[in-house]
């Protein structure tokens with residue numbers, strides 16, 4: 506797909522198939538991990554568990570046990586272990602595809618392949634989804650709006666009211682992004698919002714899409730000190746949706 510056409514579609518997708526979530530009285534923070542880097546579960550999840558928190562892992566089962574710029578990826582049995590520790594397993598397509606590269610029907614089939622793989626492992630259907638690379642089109646957003654409860658992107662424009670079909674997300678990436686994430690946590694203390702923090706690998710010498718264990722811990726400490734509630738994406742969604750039904 507031509508870059509310019511794609512840019513237009515991506516912008517158009519922001520405005521279509523919206524499902525606005527009600528405003529909150531108090532912020533909720535969710536931690537998300539995309540793809541399945543082993544370092545995320547080996548290093549970052551124990552830091553969250555030590556606080557009594559659980560995260561949402563957006564898995565692409567096709568990446569399991571492969572190695573790429575994010576390092577080694579977890580195995581299918583790791584996914585089961587993570588699920589058994591009460592973390593949430595969400596969908597990120599099987600092959601980590603971009604809506605730029607494949608047709609809508611291929612994209613949807615890839616999601617079903619991911620879900621089938623999770624089902625074979627004994628896991629429930631995923632209720633939440635994150636667009637790989639944040640790439641989406643109006644047709645894709647529309648096709649997934651009834652398939653999942655929320656669809657997550659990779660950018661944050663600081664809106665207090667959010668579209669469940671394109672959740673905003675704040676990067677916990679090495680360097681400047683860490684400072685921005687810390688600022689966002691601070692901002693959330695006085696500006697009620699659902700703050701979705703996300704990253705990939707958490708290790709020394711991380712990729713451009715991850716951070717070091719020290720940086721991750723800094724964010725964990727800031728969240729702890731904020732006193733705000735931390736929930737998986739699904740628990741946060743259920744809490745917010747209850748407000749939607751009663752308001």
Ligand SMILES: [Zn+2]
Nearest residue numbers: 539540637638
């Ligand atoms: Zn991804």
